[in-house]
Amino acid sequence: xxxxxxxxxxxxxxxxxxxxxxxxxxxxxxxxxxxxxxxxxxxxxxxxxxxxxxxxxxxxxxxxxxxxxxxxxxxxxxxxxxxxxxxxxxxxxxxxxxxxxxxxxxxxxxxxxxxxxxxxxxxxxxxxxxxxxxxxxxxxxxxxxxxxxxxxxxxxxxxxxxxxxxxxxxxxxxxxxxxxxxxxxxxxxxxxxxxxxxxxxxxxxxxxxxxxxxxxxxxxxxxxxxxxxxxxxxxxxxxxxxxxxxxxxxxxxxxxxxxxxxxxxxxxxxxxxxxxxxxxxxxxxxxxxxxxxxxxxxxxxxxxxxxxxxxxxxxxxxxxxxxxxxxxxxxxxxxxxxxxxxxxxxxxxxxxxxxxxxxxxxxxxxxxxxxxxxxxxxxxxxxxxxxxxxxxxxxxxxxxxxxxxxxxxxxxxxxxxxxxxx
Amino acid sequence: xxxxxxxxxxxxxxxxxxxxxxxxxxxxxxxxxxxxxxxxxxxxxxxxxxxxxxxxxxxxxxxxxxxxxxxxxxxxxxxxxxxxxxxxxxxxxxxxxxxxxxxxxxxxxxxxxxxxxxxxxxxxxxxxxxxxxxxxxxxxxxxxxxxx
Ligand SMILES: Cc1ncc(COP(=O)(O)O)c(C=O)c1O
Numbered sequence: 001x002x003x004x005x006x007x008x009x010x011x012x013x014x015x016x017x018x019x020x021x022x023x024x025x026x027x028x029x030x031x032x033x034x035x036x037x038x039x040x041x042x043x044x045x046x047x048x049x050x051x052x053x054x055x056x057x058x059x060x061x062x063x064x065x066x067x068x069x070x071x072x073x074x075x076x077x078x079x080x081x082x083x084x085x086x087x088x089x090x091x092x093x094x095x096x097x098x099x100x101x102x103x104x105x106x107x108x109x110x111x112x113x114x115x116x117x118x119x120x121x122x123x124x125x126x127x128x129x130x131x132x133x134x135x136x137x138x139x140x141x142x143x144x145x146x147x148x149x150x151x152x153x154x155x156x157x158x159x160x161x162x163x164x165x166x167x168x169x170x171x172x173x174x175x176x177x178x179x180x181x182x183x184x185x186x187x188x189x190x191x192x193x194x195x196x197x198x199x200x201x202x203x204x205x206x207x208x209x210x211x212x213x214x215x216x217x218x219x220x221x222x223x224x225x226x227x228x229x230x231x232x233x234x235x236x237x238x239x240x241x242x243x244x245x246x247x248x249x250x251x252x253x254x255x256x257x258x259x260x261x262x263x264x265x266x267x268x269x270x271x272x273x274x275x276x277x278x279x280x281x282x283x284x285x286x287x288x289x290x291x292x293x294x295x296x297x298x299x300x301x302x303x304x305x306x307x308x309x310x311x312x313x314x315x316x317x318x319x320x321x322x323x324x325x326x327x328x329x330x331x332x333x334x335x336x337x338x339x340x341x342x343x344x345x346x347x348x349x350x351x352x353x354x355x356x357x358x359x360x361x362x363x364x365x366x367x368x369x370x371x372x373x374x375x376x377x378x379x380x381x382x383x384x385x386x387x388x389x390x391x392x393x394x395x396x397x398x399x400x401x402x403x404x405x406x407x408x409x410x411x412x413x414x415x416x417x418x419x420x421x422x
Numbered sequence: 423x424x425x426x427x428x429x430x431x432x433x434x435x436x437x438x439x440x441x442x443x444x445x446x447x448x449x450x451x452x453x454x455x456x457x458x459x460x461x462x463x464x465x466x467x468x469x470x471x472x473x474x475x476x477x478x479x480x481x482x483x484x485x486x487x488x489x490x491x492x493x494x495x496x497x498x499x500x501x502x503x504x505x506x507x508x509x510x511x512x513x514x515x516x517x518x519x520x521x522x523x524x525x526x527x528x529x530x531x532x533x534x535x536x537x538x539x540x541x542x543x544x545x546x547x548x549x550x551x552x553x554x555x556x557x558x559x560x561x562x563x564x565x566x567x568x569x570x
Contacts, residue, residue, distance in 0.1 A: 029425075352488060352489040352490060353489075354464060354466075354488070354489035354490075354491070354550075354553065355433075355489050355490050355491075358429070358432070358547065358550065359426055359429060362425065362426055362428065362429055363425055363426070369464065370463060370464045370465060371464070371465045375465065378465070384464075384465035384466065384467065384487060384488065385464050385465045385466070385488075385489075409425060409426055410426065413426045413429065413433075414433075414438070414490075
């Protein structure tokens with residue numbers, strides 16, 4: 001891996017040129033986009049893939065003998081194969097297109113949990129899940145009479161595995177954990193949890209919404225049974241997501257939705273389900289966005305996921321050092337950069353996150369504030385809301401400097417406000 | 423602070439003052455009604471307690487936590503409606519909502535709002551309007567229950 005002249009792992013300035021929106025000014029300032037955990041920006045190559053499909057070969061898939069339909073089908077399936085390689089899935093049919101992470105998790109809740117779990121069984125998750133990976137299981141528990149148990153966190157915000165053998169027991173039938181917290185940035189030791197889950201005969205779903213875009217993720221190495229993630233957080237378009245499942249488990253599941261494409265043979269009395277992955281892709285799929293997700297994967301592979309991860313680790317370490325200089329701002333979550341990703345939540349001792357967010361926006365800096373769809377976790381730190389800056393491939397130290405400078409200005413603004421005239 | 427100077431239209435001094443030292447935060451001993459409002463998008467909270475007699479709000483407590491806009495609006499609201507009639511409070515609510523929507527207010531309506539006029543700037547920040555209205559939705563609920 002080469003390092004560029006500025007000590008970077010790849011040329012970030014060159015990468016930035018691929019992202020039209022990054023040239024934008026917001027409120028008279030150069031945009032500093034630090035809301036990547038919510039959604040990433042899109043490179044020209046991804047936008048071009050969308051336009052190319054609509055301009056050149058727009059057609060439905062799997063149903064036509066004409067040229068456009070064949071080209072569209074090929075591109076759609078090629079994108080699936082790209083995703084398969086990206087996460088090292090064993091076969092393309094283990095990759096199912098969905099709308100987003102949330103739908104992928106719901107698919108498992110409906111089509112797997114409802115069939116395989118019964119009253120008295122237990123589902124295990126962590127205390128740092130996104131609502132997407134919490135509410136589905138709460139609902140399943142209400143419906144089936146199963147019990148939801150939580151792997152705790154340490155004070156600092158790491159996953160506490162000390163009681164894992166008690167929490168994941170013979171009663172556990174399903175484990176659902178995030179791979180990286182979208183609030184704390186914590187990396188969850190998924191491989192260890194998967195090992196324990198399998199030792200008791202449970203299946204494990206990994207919410208990869210925050211990991212797959214940022215680090216190499218290998219489903220065979222993690223040995224997870226399901227992996228859910230979204231295209232829009234990894235340079236792809238909105239409206240497209242992925243569920244990976246071990247083929248033998250997917251085979252054993254009932255469809256989640258019914259309609260065309262997911263059937264093999266239909267009579268007036270009944271139908272025979274299509275093979276994988278089509279059994280789970282009822283109706284005309286999101287063809288354009290799947291193809292563009294393939295382009296997003298190409299873009300990331302071109303940089304190399306090792307390089308992407310190293311870049312973010314460097315930037316995170318830098319940002320945490322800069323945060324440590326600030327007296328009244330506190331990072332919520334682990335401060336060892338090797339145990340976390342580039343999603344940094346923080347609070348100010350007096351200024352509310354919302355007011356910080358509005359002030360930073362005046363300076364062109366986009367961060368997110370609120371509970372980040374992890375209300376119980378944020379509450380457990382004694383907050384109703386926190387501010388969050390989250391990085392990606394195109395962010396650089398200069399932008400972190402802007403953020404820190406902006407935070408100092410915001411603090412000054414709100415604490416000196418008393419001396420202003422109304 | 424030159425770059426943040428244009429925030430002054432949003433964060434008027436009166437707002438920050440109410441945020442720093444909110445009024446009427448003493449809980450009522452035995453309120454007639456109590457309503458909690460939460461903004462699910464940001465987690466901001468406001469609790470309104472009322473005591474009434476003969477159609478007059480002779481006791482009010484407003485507490486909560488959240489950003490300067492939601493909490494100052496709550497504090498100013500308590501100050502405004504304390505000791506007034508239920509009708510007056512309803513009218514103030516309508517006037518404040520109109521202010522947030524950017525509607526033109528009559529002289530009377532503006533006069534009805536007192537200090538709350540300081541929140542005018544919020545209408546230029548659409549995502550913050552919900553913050554300003556949070557306490558008022560709690561008050562509206564509480565007033566409805568008083569009447570019922
Ligand atoms: C950890 C995690 N899980 C799930 C989701 C939900 O993703 P989506 O909204 O794309 O379904 C998110 C995104 O906010 C997330 O960060």
